[in-house]
Amino acid sequence: MKYGYFDVDKREYCIERVDLPTSWTNYLGVKDLCVVVNHTAGGYAFYKSPEYHRMTRFRGNSVPMDRPGHYVYIRDEESKDYWSVSWQPTNKPLDEYSYTCRHGMSYSVYECEHDKIKAKQTLVVPIEDNVELWDVTIKNEDDKVRELSLFSYCEFSYHHIMIDNQNYQMSLYCAGSNYKDSVIEYDLFYEEFGYQYFTANFEPDSYDCLRDKFLGLYHTEDNPVAVERGYCSNSSELGNNHCGSLHKKIILQPGEEIRVIYMLGEGNREEGQKIREKYSDLKNVDAVYTDLRNYWDNKFKCLQIQTPNEGMNVLINTWNLYQSEINVMFSRFASFIEVGGRTGLGFRDTAQDAMTIPHSNPEKCKERIIQLLQGVVSEGYGLHLFQPEWFKKESKEDKKPFKSPTVVPTASKESIVHGIEDACSDDALWLIASIVEYIKETGDKGFVDQIITYADGGEGTIYEHMEKILDFSYKQVGSTGICKGLRADWNDCLNLGGGESAMVSFLHYWAIDKFLQLSEVLGRQAEIDKYTKMSQEVKKVCNDVLWDGDWFIRGITKEGVKIGTSKDIEGKVHLESNTWAVLSGAANDEKATKAMDSVYEYLFTPYGIRLNAPSYTKPDDSIGFVTRVYPGLKENGAIFSHPNPWAWAAECMIGRGDRAVEFYNALCPYYQNDKIEVREAEPYSYCQFVVGPDHTAFGRARHPFMTGTGGWAYFSATRYILGVRPDFDYLEIDPCIPSDWKEFDVTRVWREATYNIHVTNPNGVMKGVKKIIVDGKEVEQINVQEPNTTHTVEIIMG
Numbered sequence: 001m002k003y004g005y006f007d008v009d010k011r012e013y014c015i016e017r018v019d020l021p022t023s024w025t026n027y028l029g030v031k032d033l034c035v036v037v038n039h040t041a042g043g044y045a046f047y048k049s050p051e052y053h054r055m056t057r058f059r060g061n062s063v064p065m066d067r068p069g070h071y072v073y074i075r076d077e078e079s080k081d082y083w084s085v086s087w088q089p090t091n092k093p094l095d096e097y098s099y100t101c102r103h104g105m106s107y108s109v110y111e112c113e114h115d116k117i118k119a120k121q122t123l124v125v126p127i128e129d130n131v132e133l134w135d136v137t138i139k140n141e142d143d144k145v146r147e148l149s150l151f152s153y154c155e156f157s158y159h160h161i162m163i164d165n166q167n168y169q170m171s172l173y174c175a176g177s178n179y180k181d182s183v184i185e186y187d188l189f190y191e192e193f194g195y196q197y198f199t200a201n202f203e204p205d206s207y208d209c210l211r212d213k214f215l216g217l218y219h220t221e222d223n224p225v226a227v228e229r230g231y232c233s234n235s236s237e238l239g240n241n242h243c244g245s246l247h248k249k250i251i252l253q254p255g256e257e258i259r260v261i262y263m264l265g266e267g268n269r270e271e272g273q274k275i276r277e278k279y280s281d282l283k284n285v286d287a288v289y290t291d292l293r294n295y296w297d298n299k300f301k302c303l304q305i306q307t308p309n310e311g312m313n314v315l316i317n318t319w320n321l322y323q324s325e326i327n328v329m330f331s332r333f334a335s336f337i338e339v340g341g342r343t344g345l346g347f348r349d350t351a352q353d354a355m356t357i358p359h360s361n362p363e364k365c366k367e368r369i370i371q372l373l374q375g376v377v378s379e380g381y382g383l384h385l386f387q388p389e390w391f392k393k394e395s396k397e398d399k400k401p402f403k404s405p406t407v408v409p410t411a412s413k414e415s416i417v418h419g420i421e422d423a424c425s426d427d428a429l430w431l432i433a434s435i436v437e438y439i440k441e442t443g444d445k446g447f448v449d450q451i452i453t454y455a456d457g458g459e460g461t462i463y464e465h466m467e468k469i470l471d472f473s474y475k476q477v478g479s480t481g482i483c484k485g486l487r488a489d490w491n492d493c494l495n496l497g498g499g500e501s502a503m504v505s506f507l508h509y510w511a512i513d514k515f516l517q518l519s520e521v522l523g524r525q526a527e528i529d530k531y532t533k534m535s536q537e538v539k540k541v542c543n544d545v546l547w548d549g550d551w552f553i554r555g556i557t558k559e560g561v562k563i564g565t566s567k568d569i570e571g572k573v574h575l576e577s578n579t580w581a582v583l584s585g586a587a588n589d590e591k592a593t594k595a596m597d598s599v600y601e602y603l604f605t606p607y608g609i610r611l612n613a614p615s616y617t618k619p620d621d622s623i624g625f626v627t628r629v630y631p632g633l634k635e636n637g638a639i640f641s642h643p644n645p646w647a648w649a650a651e652c653m654i655g656r657g658d659r660a661v662e663f664y665n666a667l668c669p670y671y672q673n674d675k676i677e678v679r680e681a682e683p684y685s686y687c688q689f690v691v692g693p694d695h696t697a698f699g700r701a702r703h704p705f706m707t708g709t710g711g712w713a714y715f716s717a718t719r720y721i722l723g724v725r726p727d728f729d730y731l732e733i734d735p736c737i738p739s740d741w742k743e744f745d746v747t748r749v750w751r752e753a754t755y756n757i758h759v760t761n762p763n764g765v766m767k768g769v770k771k772i773i774v775d776g777k778e779v780e781q782i783n784v785q786e787p788n789t790t791h792t793v794e795i796i797m798g
Contacts (some may be wrong), residue, residue: 001677006670006684007102011296011318012109013684015039015101018087018473019094023066023336024682025704026103027326028132029125030295032329033266035070035132037108037123039101040088042066043336044157045132045267050334051343052408054157054164055196055266060339060750062328064222066089068155070264072121072136073227077147077249082227083120085136086110089221103684105296105322107289116142125698126288127295131265131275135285138260140252149249151227151648152262154202155211156242157184159194160406161340174406175210176238182779183237183272184209184244190406197272198244201261201280205249206232211241221643235275261285299325299360303718307744309661311670318716319684321360323710327353328364335706337688347375347382348490349708349769351430356711358441359726359749365438370452372431373465377417378454381471382428384487390416391453417456425476425486425504428469430510435462436518437709440726442786445522466515467527474534475540478556481541483508485555488624490576491611493635495624499557502546502564506580521728542586551598552581552591554612557622564612571623573602574612575643582650592654599647600659607690607699609647632695639690641667645716652720652736662722663736675699686710724757726747731782733757733772733795739764752787758794770798 004015015024025043028035034050037043043066044050044058059067065122071089075082084090087099087110098113107124122135126556140146158164158171174190182203188194208214208226213235216225226232232247252259261279265272278284280571305316332349333342345368352413354368374391375383390411439447460468476484482500510684512535519527546552554564554574578595581587587595603610615637616627629636644667651660665671667690673683679703681687688703719725723735724746738760746757772779773794785791 002674003676004404005673006314008314008318010104011300012102012104013319013682015103018099018101021676021680024103025336025685026108027330027334028106028108028123029085030106030127030292030329033125033130033132035125035135036334036336037070037121038066038336039103039107040069041071041084041086041110041121041123042069044339044471045070045264046334046340047130049408050330050338051161053159054161055159057155058339060336064091064220064609066336068153068221070132071153071221072119072134072262073151073153073224074117074119074138075149075151075227075230076117077116077149077230081115083112083114085112085119086340087112087172091222096238105318106292109417111241116140117146117148124292126289129265129275129278130267131263131279131290133279133285134262136260136262137257138252139257142641145254145645146252146420147249148252149205149227149230149247149265150260151224151232151247152198152199152245152693153221153224154244154264156196156244158406159188159191163406170405172241172439173239175242176223176236177235179207179209179234180244180269181273183269183276184246184271186242186244187274188406189238190404192402192404194404194406195266195268195271197263197265197267197269198246199263199272199276200246200248201263201276202246202248204246206247208234208245209236209242211243214243214245221535230358231522239255255627256283256563268424276695296322296627298724301747302360302749303724303763304747305368305718305722305745307722308741309665311665311668311761312717312721314670315668315715320686320710320717321357323705324353324357324714325361326356327708327710328361328368328707332631332706335703335704338706342385344385344387345371345375346385347372347427348384348424348430351434352425353711355430355434355437356715358438360777362438362442365434366447369431369434369438369688370450373452373462375455376428376431376465376469378458378460378468379420379456380470381420381423381497382431383416384422384424384427385413386416386455391455398541420476420486423486423556424488424492425473425483425501426507429473429504429507429511432466433514435466436514438516440728441750442582443728448518448522449508463733465522466518470508470512470515470531470534473504473511474538479560480545480556482539482545482556491635492627493624493629494554495557495625496557496563496622499555499559499622502542502553502577503555503580505538505542505546506577506584506586509535509542509586510580510584512538517728530651539586541587542581542792543591546577546581551595552577552587559622561622563623570614570616570618571612571626572614573598575599575603575609575640575647576611579643579646579650582653583646585653589654590601595658596647596650596654596656604663604666605693605698606666607672608641609644609663610637610692611635611640611643612637615692632692632698636687636704637666637694638692641686641689642707642712645709645712648716649720651722652767653696655736657695657721657735657737657741664717664721667709669701672701673768686713722746726750731755731784733759733782733793734769735759735766735795735797736767737761739766751784753785754790755782755785755793756790757793757795759797761797763798765797768797769795771796
């Protein structure tokens with residue numbers, strides 16, 4: 001069943017049927033102000049922090065779904081009928097009211113037609129201003145004059161989520177509102193600079209600053225009393241629940257169209273007046289769309305593809321990069337799933353996100369890498385979850401005249417630097433690859449000599465941080481020589497009771513290899529000698545201890561019991577250890593092939609690759625919490641999406657492009673656009689997991705956007721399947737594709753030069769490059785070219 005389609009030219013997903021089985025979201029804003037919004041204009045805005053600076057309220061997992069939002073109501077003054085421009089919240093019957101939604105790059109558009117009135121509401125955040133614009137057009141397609149009223153509505157938050165949702169003794173008395181000069185000012189009295197505003201490009205006929213006055217005590221967003229009676233009550237108060245509602249009466253002649261702009265922003269009334277003046281000029285509103293289009297086009301043009309795989313084309317050229325960028329911009333705690341109860345940076349997640357898109361967002365990736373380096377302790381492990389602000393040098397502007405209970409809490413170093421007992425064994429290892437990929441992309445080899453503080457005091461170069469990370473994992477091994485799992489490895493639910501993690505040992509080998517590549521190009525012989533020896537030791541112990549005959553085991557419990565063996569009835573084969581054995585290069589050719597054959601045999605499904613199989617059904621705390629997760633959900637036998645691209649890359653490592661693309665297609669959301677009755681979730685975003693075959697909801701996808709799947713899917717598809725990989729001093733092109741792909745094209749910007757790459761496959765091979773031709777000349781490798789130049793590259797496989 002289809003609910004919409006991809007508009008490739010406009011880079012939009014168009015939802016034609018809005019009664020979706022679950023919420024389909026989008027992200028507005030690219031800097032400090034972010035709005036998470038769904039297909040019915042439900043959602044919330046925040047400034048910098050979704051936990052400590054929420055701007056509008058949101059009730060997650062509620063009934064009705066996804067309330068409140070950023071709504072505009074239309075009321076017909078003659079018939080007294082009213083509806084919203086977005087389908088919700090008025091929930092009008094879809095056989096009488098026509099509704100659509102279009103999610104684009106940092107904007108969403110809601111359109112409706114009813115009773116010969118055509119309306120459109122576009123939500124968008126300008127790049128340089130901390131304001132959300134509600135760009136509304138109303139057109140009279142009737143042959144008579146129509147008298148209408150427009151009402152806006154959003155509910156203001158108390159900024160701090162804990163206060164928002166629990167502490168009503170405080171929250172109901174910590175904020176006030178008032179109206180003056182067409183601007184509603186919302187004042188968080190407990191914060192020195194706690195102001196927001198709501199205004200519009202017109203003089204309102206009435207307003208409401210109080211939620212309960214606008215809605216009515218026994219009403220909801222479905223049927224606000226102010227809209228029902230046709231005017232607001234001009235309410236405001238110090239204390240209470242607050243909203244932004246501006247009412248405007250309009251008269252439209254036949255064929256006439258009117259455009260109004262609502263503005264929800266960060267700042268006081270003075271800031272609101274300034275923004276109101278700017279965006280009352282519609283040319284400035286139009287410029288917002290042009291600026292955003294240019295912003296995203298500049299990112300997309302860094303890498304564009306044309307292959308025989310249409311789903312890959314649409315995802316890589318637009319939606320996959322878009323999802324990856326959003327993860328780097330906003331971390332993982334801003335969604336309809338993570339609704340602000342946590343904030344900051346998850347170490348492993350952020351490190352992987354920063355690794356995947358340095359070509360399109362080098363500055364933000366660099367910023368994230370530095371923030372993570374500051375979250376590494378001098379012993380070499382990373383803080384699993386932390387606020388970057390904790391390690392920022394305090395300036396005069398940061399000092400507050402009083403300690404407010406509604407702002408980001410300050411923390412002592414003793415409380416934020418956790419001990420090894422709370423360290424995750426994989427966290428810091430991911431950072432090695434992030435640093436190396438950043439340098440390969442930018443050429444900034446001097447980056448490694450930058451001095452960065454440690455979380456627990458002292459400082460060192462980035463290179464020294466990397467050494468400490470590798471040395472930590474080398475020391476933290478169990479009795480067999482395999483890395484300890486510590487609190488957990490990448491799979492938070494597979495705790496192993498303090499045992500040993502196969503995945504981390506393979507990840508350690510991979511990180512050492514990345515570090516050695518860097519050390520070679522820097523000519524640092526002492527480190528080359530030390531870490532080559534370490535690499536050889538790690539590889540030997542991995543193969544000696546972890547191989548089970550047809551696949552690699554997942555780990556060893558604290559009691560010394562191996563898990564993920566051929567003798568196991570449950571949890572026999574695990575995805576993480578087998579993909580990383582291959583992807584790291586630790587497994588030899590025979591073992592690598594056998595391991596990936598086992599992944600295919602035991603774990604592959606039509607919707608992607610399961611994390612483990614068979615699912616656990618009996619709790620066993622020596623293995624971990626995974627055994628207490630329902631079979632087929634999340635970490636227990638589901639298609640956990642994040643590690644699926646590891647399998648794509650692993651298959652490319654052993655030269656099986658057909659298998660890699662078979663895996664790719666199974667998970668690719670584009671190919672589930674006509675299976676929404678099964679998938680339910682949006683077909684333009686990878687989701688955290690897809691329910692596995694051991695569950696009644698097999699194939700259902702959940703938790704979109706905020707997942708490492710976005711970055712890894714992009715990374716594996718472009719670096720391994722298409723094979724376009726920057727190195728320190730040259731651009732490598734080594735595709736691994738299905739044998740029936742005869743050709744494909746990639747445009748890649750690298751070090752400010754553009755490479756138009758055409759790959760041909762005359763002999764129908766899956767891997768192997770026979771000839772490289774640059775600008776008509778056959779070469780051994782593609783060297784760095786002058787900035788602002790364009791080059792033609794011909795790759796002949798064979």
